[in-house]
Amino acid sequence: MAKNWNYDRAEKHIERKIADVKTVTIVDYHRDMSLENIPGNKAYRVDGVHIYADILNLSDMLHVTADEGVTCHKRTLRFLNLHYRAVHRILSRCDTRRVDFHNQRLHALVARPSNSESDAEAKRIRRAVAIAQLIIDVLQETGDADESIPSAKVRVGIDSGEALAVNNGRRGGREPLFLGAPANHAAKMSGGGDRAGIYLTNNAREAIGLDTVDKPASKALTKGEVEECQQAADLGVSKDTIVKEWKEDLEKHPIGAFTFSRHTPPLRTLDITSLTPGNSKRQEAASVYADIDGFTAYVAKHIADAPEDVVRVFHVIRAELDRVLTCDFDGRRIRFIGDCLHGLLCDGTVHTTDDPETVSTATLCAGALRSSFDLALEKLGGEEIDVEGLGLAIGFEFGPMTVSRLGMQGDRVRCSVSRGVLTSEAEQSHCGGDETAIGASAYDAGTQAVRDLFGSKRKAKGLDYNEAVEALSEKGDETAAVAKREAFALAAPAIASASERVVRPYTELK
Amino acid sequence: MTGTSPLDLLAACLPALGATELGRGPGQELIIALPVTLSDGRRPVYQIHVSVTGTSASAKEVTPTLLPAFCPERHINADGSFCLYWRAVDDIVVDDPDAALAWWETLVRFLQLQARAARRRRWPEGQGRAHGAAALHQYRAERAAERLGDPIATDMQEGRLSLVVRGSGAEGPGIRVMRDGDRVYAVWLRSRRVVNQRRPCLCSEGSRPRPQTLRSCSDHAEAAATLALELHSMAEQERRFWDVFAGYKCCGTMDDCPLAKTTPSPVASKAAA
Numbered sequence A: 001m002a003k004n005w006n007y008d009r010a011e012k013h014i015e016r017k018i019a020d021v022k023t024v025t026i027v028d029y030h031r032d033m034s035l036e037n038i039p040g041n042k043a044y045r046v047d048g049v050h051i052y053a054d055i056l057n058l059s060d061m062l063h064v065t066a067d068e069g070v071t072c073h074k075r076t077l078r079f080l081n082l083h084y085r086a087v088h089r090i091l092s093r094c095d096t097r098r099v100d101f102h103n104q105r106l107h108a109l110v111a112r113p114s115n116s117e118s119d120a121e122a123k124r125i126r127r128a129v130a131i132a133q134l135i136i137d138v139l140q141e142t143g144d145a146d147e148s149i150p151s152a153k154v155r156v157g158i159d160s161g162e163a164l165a166v167n168n169g170r171r172g173g174r175e176p177l178f179l180g181a182p183a184n185h186a187a188k189m190s191g192g193g194d195r196a197g198i199y200l201t202n203n204a205r206e207a208i209g210l211d212t213v214d215k216p217a218s219k220a221l222t223k224g225e226v227e228e229c230q231q232a233a234d235l236g237v238s239k240d241t242i243v244k245e246w247k248e249d250l251e252k253h254p255i256g257a258f259t260f261s262r263h264t265p266p267l268r269t270l271d272i273t274s275l276t277p278g279n280s281k282r283q284e285a286a287s288v289y290a291d292i293d294g295f296t297a298y299v300a301k302h303i304a305d306a307p308e309d310v311v312r313v314f315h316v317i318r319a320e321l322d323r324v325l326t327c328d329f330d331g332r333r334i335r336f337i338g339d340c341l342h343g344l345l346c347d348g349t350v351h352t353t354d355d356p357e358t359v360s361t362a363t364l365c366a367g368a369l370r371s372s373f374d375l376a377l378e379k380l381g382g383e384e385i386d387v388e389g390l391g392l393a394i395g396f397e398f399g400p401m402t403v404s405r406l407g408m409q410g411d412r413v414r415c416s417v418s419r420g421v422l423t424s425e426a427e428q429s430h431c432g433g434d435e436t437a438i439g440a441s442a443y444d445a446g447t448q449a450v451r452d453l454f455g456s457k458r459k460a461k462g463l464d465y466n467e468a469v470e471a472l473s474e475k476g477d478e479t480a481a482v483a484k485r486e487a488f489a490l491a492a493p494a495i496a497s498a499s500e501r502v503v504r505p506y507t508e509l510k
Numbered sequence B: 001m002t003g004t005s006p007l008d009l010l011a012a013c014l015p016a017l018g019a020t021e022l023g024r025g026p027g028q029e030l031i032i033a034l035p036v037t038l039s040d041g042r043r044p045v046y047q048i049h050v051s052v053t054g055t056s057a058s059a060k061e062v063t064p065t066l067l068p069a070f071c072p073e074r075h076i077n078a079d080g081s082f083c084l085y086w087r088a089v090d091d092i093v094v095d096d097p098d099a100a101l102a103w104w105e106t107l108v109r110f111l112q113l114q115a116r117a118a119r120r121r122r123w124p125e126g127q128g129r130a131h132g133a134a135a136l137h138q139y140r141a142e143r144a145a146e147r148l149g150d151p152i153a154t155d156m157q158e159g160r161l162s163l164v165v166r167g168s169g170a171e172g173p174g175i176r177v178m179r180d181g182d183r184v185y186a187v188w189l190r191s192r193r194v195v196n197q198r199r200p201c202l203c204s205e206g207s208r209p210r211p212q213t214l215r216s217c218s219d220h221a222e223a224a225a226t227l228a229l230e231l232h233s234m235a236e237q238e239r240r241f242w243d244v245f246a247g248y249k250c251c252g253t254m255d256d257c258p259l260a261k262t263t264p265s266p267v268a269s270k271a272a273a
Helices: A007-020 A058-062 A070-093 A120-139 A181-190 A202-207 A223-233 A239-252 A295-302 A307-328 A355-382 A419-429 A440-445 A448-454 A465-473 A478-487 A493-498 B006-012 B097-120 B134-148 B152-157 B220-244 B258-262
Strands: A025-028 A042-055 A097-102 A105-110 A154-167 A176-179 A197-200 A280-293 A332-337 A340-345 A391-406 A413-415 A435-438 A459-461 B020-024 B029-035 B045-053 B056-061 B161-169 B172-179 B182-188
Touching (some): A025 A307, A042 A181, A058 A070, A154 A181, A280 A419, A340 A355, A340 A419, A419 A440, A465 B097, B006 B097, B152 B161
Parallel strands (some): A391 A435
Antiparallel strands (some): A097 A105, B045 B056
């Protein structure tokens, strides 16, 4: 059956998801509540400190060889794996919640001490700074010279405030996800430059008595400021202890060698939970990022007066984007990164990927994600939910992709990293809320119809599914032509025949 | 002729379209509900008023609901009728069942293209003719491009060619033919010939290791000059077309519409002519 998108199918699913979140409850988070398995129609208001730590030299690892071959990928995964393990040890020793590890980016939450203690926010921020410094110090020693794995250069962003914790998982997932300014601002601090160090937002700086600065993403904490926080936080664990324990753990549980095999398409059937370093996947595929544009501002606007609507919009849109990728296009969701979906698509056989077909499918899927997004907004608007200012920025790229799970046994984190993954994320980040961008490798691997659709700037505005199918099929793209034939299979015969007709409308002077 | 009126021929096609007859007007008029399936499965239902004069049929929305009342960029005439084709070249004479069905299919495809235009805020590439008298020059330019073959023929079809008029020497101004903003060749406006005829030909013969020059390659020097001159005339006629409609209200549904520049306050809603 052709991979395609259909209005009725999407409408039915969106309406079902809207019904699921008809009643949403928002409650304040207390220390005895669990952040695991939050019901879909519930959110916790969590006052905490968000830490984002970016490993700055991941891209260097991926470009260590001229070709993006198996060696390059093995080294990169081993690099991440060593560091994931070290960070895991730090967070568990410091009673800190890991929210997610998304390739080079760690998100963690410091929720204690709770607000029942005096000066709790400042204590949390100082603790976060001390943990951040510990991460930086430890990751400077967790490389592996024997395997040509460098130590990690780390940049940390920190912000504090209220955010909504919702369930990030789908189909068995259970981890929380945080919506709101502090998570996003911390991410902006860590992603806001290429110099290592710890960067606090002005909000967080003020809370611990530091002066505000014009450009907080350019002003790292000084050594003295960090030391003050370390003394105040008194984590009770040193870098040397963590490194020692990490080394002992590596001896007891060595990281298995990375072994790659292909997954026979479609990737939808890939069971990520069964992957390990020794059973990792690697193949040519398309990586797609779809990010809800304007969502941070939307959350900030509504978190006080209509937090229920924030949860509704979030769950409905995400569930629908996931359905499109997985059910309509047989893709594999790697993860949600906040309001962003990352997935992989692959067409081909057990032995080889069909490059142009994969790129065409990714183009159709990108169009479908936008069609579903637009429809979801329309339906949510019909329920009197404000959806003003929301858009969808989509980027995709083609190339060799990896999928594995890294970290400690029993707590492994899924990971898909490659040059193409990083490029697809970068392409998406350069898009506005009505734009879709294609990476250079996908552009080159695609059919002429795909290249014409995106043009030399490799970006298309307003590209929905209808446009993608029509524009590609009329220029001879076979993947789109099959999808189009399927769409008209049940239509009245003359309508189906009309859809293939070439017309040239005119305009008279009358 | 089969002896059946054109209106009856058209009405006989309704079951094949899944359309419903809602009524007939006082003359040769038909009012129908026409569901138009799109490639994404949507099925907007248009209420269409069809009128027949002789063997020619025309259509418009009963009341402008899903489409603007007037939009030259979307090929909707000032009286609300759809300009489905250029009669001089593409006319459909409704005098038998096949022609009637062809007319309906043209209408349906026109409405399918409207959905694409509404979403992307521009008419789908290569799917329309130039406006007013410019269509004749576009037609001639296309024939000239066909004589040159690819890549010029495809460039012309895909609307990638544009012009820059520059200079004023003894030969008068030169018309530069551009592809995606890059110069391809130039033609003297006064002497109506290509500026450098010893350049490699524009056809595939010109890109061989030992390329044919333009002047020695079939009639391509003349075709290239014709293409440039007709594109120039087409641009002039386009300007005249929009001058006639200056001051008409823009519907606001298309980007870069010349009407938007002459309308005091463009509105996003449907416009009345």
